[in-house]
Amino acid sequence: MAKTKPGRKDLDSYTIKGTNKVVRPGDCVLMRPSDTDKLPYVALVEKIEADHRNSVKVRVRWYYRPEESIGGRRQFHGAKELFLSDHYDVQSAHTIEGKCTVHSFKNYSKLENVGAEDYFCRFEYKASTGGFTPDRVAVYCKCEMPYNPDDLMVQCEGCKDWFHPSCTGMSIEEAKKLDHFLCSDCSSDDDAKRSMNVFPVSPSLEAKVETKRRKSAEKILCLHKLEASFNYLVQVSVCVNELWEMIL
Numbered sequence: 001m002a003k004t005k006p007g008r009k010d011l012d013s014y015t016i017k018g019t020n021k022v023v024r025p026g027d028c029v030l031m032r033p034s035d036t037d038k039l040p041y042v043a044l045v046e047k048i049e050a051d052h053r054n055s056v057k058v059r060v061r062w063y064y065r066p067e068e069s070i071g072g073r074r075q076f077h078g079a080k081e082l083f084l085s086d087h088y089d090v091q092s093a094h095t096i097e098g099k100c101t102v103h104s105f106k107n108y109s110k111l112e113n114v115g116a117e118d119y120f121c122r123f124e125y126k127a128s129t130g131g132f133t134p135d136r137v138a139v140y141c142k143c144e145m146p147y148n149p150d151d152l153m154v155q156c157e158g159c160k161d162w163f164h165p166s167c168t169g170m171s172i173e174e175a176k177k178l179d180h181f182l183c184s185d186c187s188s189d190d191d192a193k194r195s196m197n198v199f200p201v202s203p204s205l206e207a208k209v210e211t212k213r214r215k216s217a218e219k220i221l222c223l224h225k226l227e228a229s230f231n232y233l234v235q236v237s238v239c240v241n242e243l244w245e246m247i248l
């Protein structure tokens with residue numbers, strides 16, 4: 001336990017000025033930037049403290065937005081993506097303007113609706129070096145990019161890899177209407193197999209379920225994508241720290 005300095009006392013909570021929102025250590029908050037044109041800063045509250053004059057301070061760990069990182073924003077970064085940094089600060093509690101939720105990547109992908117206060121984090125970020133943890137991430141599609149949860153992807157029924165519609169020459173609208181999808185590599189294999197089948201083969205139950213799911217919504221495609229990403233991680237991955245340079 002960290003020692004409290006003389007004249008200071010730890011507080012269990014702080015109520016955001018002009019609201020009934022209560023902030024406790026472990027909560028994520030939005031903090032007012034000095035430049036009002038900028039987006040609020042996002043921080044994880046570690047400790048809340050009052051000094052002898054009853055002025056409340058919070059010790060925070062900053063989340064960085066992709067554009068605030070050394071490598072900048074990349075194509076696969078989600079609009080609500082944040083990196084948990086190793087950059088700590090002490091701020092006046094008055095700068096807290098609201099609370100927010102920073103979800104895990106998995107939980108974020110399962111959200112029915114993404115609210116203004118919903119963010120996600122899949123990487124820790126070392127502010128001094130620009131390095132990321134984990135430093136490897138699964139990649140998909142012909143373009144071999146990590147998954148951006150904001151992008152629609154379709155799964156190939158053959159190889160089970162996921163593809164961006166644009167990378168397979170489809171529009172987003174066309175992709176949403178698809179019942180079945182085979183990537184170019186698998187469709188050439190499939191033609192070869194089909195010509196060898198003498199009797200018609202009825203689709204398996206599994207295939208029916210898959211088709212039904214694919215019809216339902218973009219969100220489910222994203223979720224499936226995510227489940228696949230955990231299996232995929234070992235076989236197909238790319239070093240994130242090198243990826244920054246590759247794309248530049």
Ligand SMILES: [Zn+2]
Nearest residue numbers: 141143164167
């Ligand atoms: Zn692609």
Ligand SMILES: [Zn+2]
Nearest residue numbers: 156159183186
């Ligand atoms: Zn395929």
